[in-house]
Amino acid sequence: EGADFGKCPIKSNVVGGGTRSQDWWPCALNLAVLRQNADASNPLGGDFDYATAFAQLDVEELRKDLTALQTDSQTWWPADYGNYGGLFIRMAWHSAGTYRQIDGRGGAGMGQQRFSQLNSWADNTSLDKARRLLWPIKQKYGSSISWADLMEFAGHVAIENMGLPLYGFAFGRVDTWQADEGIYWGSEDAMYGDADSNRDRYNGSTDITGRSALLEKPLGATNMGLIYVDPEGPSGQPNPAASALDIRTTFGRMGMNDEETVALIGGGHTFGKTHGAVASTYIGPEPNAAGIELQGLGWHNSFKSGVAEYARTSGIEVIWTRTPTNWSNDFFTSLFKNNFTLVESPGGATQWEALGANASHPDPFVAGSFRKPTMLTSDLALLHDTSYYNISETFLNTPAYFAETFSRTWFKLLHRDMGPLSRYLGPYVPKGKPLLWQDPLPTVSYATIDNNDVQQLKGAILALLGPATPGLNVSSLITTAWGAASSFRISDKRGGANGGRIALQPQRSFKANNPERLDVVLGALQKVQKSFNAKQKKKQVSLADLIVLGGVAAVEKAARDARSPVSVPFTPGRVDTTQDLTDVETFAYLAPEADGFRNYGHGNARARTEELLVDKASLLSLNIPEMTVLVGGMRALGANFDGSTTGILTDRPGRLTNDFFVNLLNISTVWTPVNGTAEELFQGSDRVTGAPKYTATRVDLILGSHPELRAVSEVYGSGNAQQKFVNDFVKAWAKVADLDRYDIR
Ligand code: HEB
Known part of the structure; x- marks a missing residue:
């Protein structure tokens, strides 16, 4: 199913079909990257100024619309717990989390999640639904809100609505109209899901406890088709200690230190759940390979309703906290207070379950029904690394510090690729001193030369x-x-x-x-x-x-x-x-x-x-x-x-x-x-x-x-x-x- 590298049953004889120069001479210098984002490809026109368009936006009204949508469960894609918060946070994070500081590419700044290949990566499964849920709002405001901003703001509002006031938010991400051809995602011809999806990026090494530092530059992710690391462990091996090594390299390439990394993982996995109710055999192709009648949606699930309690995204079926729609530090409580055993999800993925614990984690669709605490291999990694362990313990014991660290780091995650502060728009731009990663410029009181x-x-x-x-x-x-x-x-x-x-x-x-x-x-x-x-x-x-x-x-x-x-x-x-x-x-x-x-x-x-x-x-x-x-x-x-x-x-x-x-x-x-x-x-x-x-x-x-x-x-x-x-x-x-x-x- 799905990605079929280099193969297409119809050999087109029009519009770019047939064997081309690039096929005959694949080593010739490719200039395509210098042609992208031409004004002529921008439906808004080359002189469209987003800041001017954004000035027309009623931000508070947008916020109200997003808040209403968050708990307005739609029958075509019902919300877990009647709340899309978790899904929207994941969308925002996956959009921003492609950033890697070595070449500065990736990140939320260009609304790239809409385009292929990102729209069809296994890691972005079901985010097609998240964006489609947002469409009526995007439609209402048109070009006065970019997709790039909307995806981030939806995640931001979701977190605040679920109880954590955040450090701030800036609009100003300008949409692009095609996939960024300048970004190197890796050389593999296999996508995540195939064992080969990280064949080339570790210089041939298969030693999951020793190879993370070999990760090819400037890549951040461990596999083709992932934003960050394999949730089931390096190369699918449920080894939390080895997963910690991957996490450090990947989040490090994203520009995050250990404390920021633990805050992001623990904070993010406070909300929502993972989806692995059914086997992958029921799942249709990703958006870019799906039938035209599906209108850009992918991963059609043919098991019963295919949604809600039957949904499959990652194939993992985990509920991290007792508070999936509220901010808390329950992720760390669960991490430290439970003993987790390796089990298999209904969808056939590896995950960890506290077999001896009480069923205390709420079921997303059956009120009054509860499940035992569960975790991903990549979550347990935080216990298997001394530095991550100590930070996790601090967050367990000082919830206020955890909240503050998460809030500050979430801001960094969403704004790391935005550049000078003069690009920050809107009412929620933090008023305080700029942070070091924002490359501050002093404000001066002298007059400029004439x-x-x-x-x-x-x-x-x-x-x-x-x-x-x-x-x-x-x-x-x-x-x-x-x-x-x-x-x-x-x-x-x-x-x-x-x-x-x-x-x-x-x-x-x-x-x-x-x-x-x-x-x-x-x-x-x-x-x-x-x-x-x-x-x-x-x-x-x-x-x-x-x-x-x-x-x-x-x-x-x-x-x-x-x-x-x-x-x-x-x-x-x-x-x-x-x-x-x-x-x-x-x-x-x-x-x-x-x-x-x-x-x-x-x-x-x-x-x-x-x-x-x-x-x-x-x-x-x-x-x-x-x-x-x-x-x-x-x-x-x-x-x-x-x-x-x-x-x-x-x-x-x-x-x-x-x-x-x-x-x-x-x-x-x-x-x-x-x-x-x-x-x-x-x-x-x-x-x-x-x-x-x-x-x-x-x-x-x-x-x-x-x-x-x-x-x-x-x-x-x-x-x-x-x-x-x-x-x-x-x-x-x-x-x-x-x-x-x-x-x-
Ligand atoms: Fe996460 C979900 C993995 C980090 C936020 N995640 C999720 C999932 C997975 C993961 C597998 C599931 C999907 C489905 O649905 O099925 N993560 C992961 C990993 C990592 C992470 C591996 C690294 C280590 N996250 C993260 C962060 C954040 C997050 C950092 C933020 C901040 N997630 C999230 C959320 C969710 C998830 C919110 C939920 C979603 C829903 O609910 O839907």
Whole structure:
């Protein structure tokens, strides 16, 4: 049943059917990720502004509607205990829980649960029902509430309605309209449910007590098709101690420490129940494989009514607490007070039951009927790890502390990928001090510099060029500004130039930033900053603004020197944050393994250099022409991270010319791999004389080798393209510089 990898009985001969380039040459560089989320695919239109639409929403009315729905059991999918709270919390958690901090991808921010493959993962079984229950509410408010926000808010309201006031909630998640093709979910061709669903991610290891640290980066989940860990234990083996190891790695990749992890599991599993009344043989295919008549619903259950007391989701049949519709710390009471024995659920899954205990846990549909306490293997894991055990004991004994920790962590879970606080919308945004994971920026009382100041400061920066400041030049100003701005990643909207964090650890030490070079530039810019600020009363310029402005000044100078004068857009207002307000540990994930724009680094066993370029471009939300023009422009500016000449296909570096494209496309150069560089470095020689002309990396050469990139390069390398090249470069440059400026959008 269900997922049938790579097979389809109908071999379509229309719309994308048939054997395609990707089938013939599966190793060719795939640019699809740079085409996604195009304005043309957005039914709301490219200029739709969610914040404006959201401002029309009556949040309190939405809240009332959700509250009413929570206990308004529908016959087509009856609510356990007459309350959809548990189901909605699970939906919100599964939406947010895909976040992994290594690449910042996943998470609730884009409403991705609606799309395949997430909509059809075994772990998301029955969440199709949860979203369908919400449809009348979504329909009522239309585009003034995104699905992404609605799914999270439904879980949030459910918890508050069940008795736990939460830390806060922010709206502001903007819907996307297709699955995120940039996210790597693993390489297996088997889904959870098959023994092979984690074959590739542990480097071949099957040692469930030793392999968790081997989990392939940046993955968070233990299996293809799971959000986190196998509830029945690693590879289905009911071994709670080994499950604890998986949990630590998985929740760690999600950005959660031990205390946060225990709080989330215990808090989440206070509510609701699991569903395993019937065997999997009664269950139809997941939504993406189900018949068209099912209208996007999946997992049709053919046993009797197929719902309520016959429902099957995970196949496990567990009720954790005596209070499935109320907040309590009864999860920990049950965990510590009972002795659990391994049993099989009616649906055939492994779970644990307190065989000697009283039946005290309420039946979801028969009032006055009770069941014995039950647990998942992954719940018992909390008893089989010293740190988890101690934290669980604390939560058992200090319910208020448990409640506070859960509330704070739930907030983190739902908002971890939202980026700057200027994106937070709505009446429930916490008013207090920002939390460290929110990458705080100080609020400042000084006035921002104006246009005259900008002109003056650009002059002051350029005046330092030359022998007065060895090492300060167009190239180093560009690499510094780029290093600051391009640390942004659209996945979780962290990084960027604002805050001036490139002057702080860990960014200051990123190899790609070439710390020695960076120090020279920062020193010069700080000099400019000091002398400017000393003369001001109310105004100040931040180092963050100056770093970006240094790039602007350099680009404008380089354009002038190429006789294509241009003005680079610049919006001041960035502030400088402090080391104390910088999460050094998690910012380390922003260090690029390779950055083709600065010709830094190269591929690894699983990703070629040019693929890392596309990955970086996708995290900068660039499209194909933007990526291309930026690489070519950076080369013309001589902006390699190390100041080297590799790929600088021009004899006049530092001028913003289209020389890179002209020379790349020139047939008179022949390229050969340089021995011993594993095809990372290439020599370009004169085709006739054999005289060496240039060296170049894979990133340089892919722009002439890949057919689509070559097509774009031809546009920029044309005889009359100089001005277009400059204009497009400047536009793309300014876009990158402002990627994190949600404060001015
Ligand atoms: Fe959970 C449910 C697993 C965590 C919340 N979970 C559930 C289930 C399972 C699980 C299997 C069942 C499903 C059905 O229906 O059947 N989890 C799990 C695991 C983990 C978890 C393995 C890791 C360790 N959760 C969690 C968290 C949260 C949660 C963190 C939040 C916070 N869950 C939940 C809920 C529920 C569940 C609420 C219920 C649902 C209903 O009621 O429907």
